[in-house]
Amino acid sequence: MKGCILYFSATGNTEYVARAIKDEFANNNIPCDMYEVSKNSGFEDKYDFYVFGAPIYAEMFPPFYTEWVKKHITKGNGRKCIVFSTQANTIACGPSTFAKELNKIGFEVVIEDNVLMPNNYYLVMFRKFTEQQVNDTLKKSKDLARTLVDRFIKHENQLINAKAREIWAKPVFKLFLLWSRKWAKKSLVADMGKCTRCGLCQKQCPVNNIKVNKDSITFFENCVSCQRCVHKCPANAFLYKDKVIDQYKLPKEVF
Numbered sequence: 481m482k483g484c485i486l487y488f489s490a491t492g493n494t495e496y497v498a499r500a501i502k503d504e505f506a507n508n509n510i511p512c513d514m515y516e517v518s519k520n521s522g523f524e525d526k527y528d529f530y531v532f533g534a535p536i537y538a539e540m541f542p543p544f545y546t547e548w549v550k551k552h553i554t555k556g557n558g559r560k561c562i563v564f565s566t567q568a569n570t571i572a573c574g575p576s577t578f579a580k581e582l583n584k585i586g587f588e589v590v591i592e593d594n595v596l597m598p599n600n601y602y603l604v605m606f607r608k609f610t611e612q613q614v615n616d617t618l619k620k621s622k623d624l625a626r627t628l629v630d631r632f633i634k635h636e637n638q639l640i641n642a643k644a645r646e647i648w649a650k651p652v653f654k655l656f657l658l659w660s661r662k663w664a665k666k667s668l669v670a671d672m673g674k675c676t677r678c679g680l681c682q683k684q685c686p687v688n689n690i691k692v693n694k695d696s697i698t699f700f701e702n703c704v705s706c707q708r709c710v711h712k713c714p715a716n717a718f719l720y721k722d723k724v725i726d727q728y729k730l731p732k733e734v735f
């Protein structure tokens with residue numbers, strides 16, 4: 481039996497949890513590959529089970545993630561899976577909403593869960609976690625990853641009932657998607673004195689929303705607000721509302 485963790489992670493949180501899940505499967509002698517969907521190359525649907533994971537944006541998974549999954553895996557064929565989100569609050573609809581779609585194409589979703597992780601969205605919303613909060617959260621998320629894998633192996637179902645939450649979350653998410661398309665274009669500029677033209681932002685943008693030119697950086701209107709460009713820039717060259725950005729980074733020792 482071999483599994484695959486199919487995930488998206490803009491700033492490292494979901495990747496951290498994905499690794500913890502992979503390690504826990506390995507501790508149980510179950511091999512599990514990891515595949516980050518924005519790399520978008522060479523994926524083959526050849527696995528016996530899947531773990532789906534993504535960050536929450538306004539309660540839901542980013543559509544480019546869910547669409548990528550549905551494009552590359554068209555039939556569940558009764559295969560079991562785990563669906564998890566990472567987010568800064570304790571609860572969100574994303575996993576249960578996506579689980580319904582997975583069940584429709586023939587997957588058997590055994591586990592759905594929300595894994596609390598530090599907030600990477602403090603430029604716009606919610607507060608930045610303190611160092612102590614980050615450390616406590618990382619420890620708890622690792623423990624939770626262990627529990628999820630144990631339950632999955634023992635075939636113990638764990639599903640979230642988010643029906644009531646979805647009633648307001650779905651329209652909020654639609655508005656968020658409309659607003660976010662222009663987020664980078666409206667809020668960010670690059671300090672071209674700092675920018676080294678390394679092209680990382682352009683290369684790593686999951687929705688091809690960035691073009692690095694000789695004298696400027698252009699943002700198109702397809703942004704998902706994922707924050708990867710601003711927090712991963714090696715020169716911290718982006719300005720948010722004309723201010724230098726306090727970049728989000730997980731502590732070095734966790735990777």
Ligand SMILES: Cc1cc2nc3c(=O)[nH]c(=O)nc-3n(C[C@H](O)[C@H](O)[C@H](O)COP(=O)(O)O)c2cc1C
Pocket residue numbers: 488489490491492493494495534535536537538539540566567568569570571572597598599600601704705706707
């Ligand atoms: C555009 C955007 C919207 C977000 N919306 C929510 C939200 O509705 N609820 C929440 O708890 N966290 C929210 N967050 C926080 C992230 O979900 C959280 O920090 C996540 O773990 C980041 O994962 P990553 O590092 O793998 O990209 C949001 C973050 C971004 C960038």
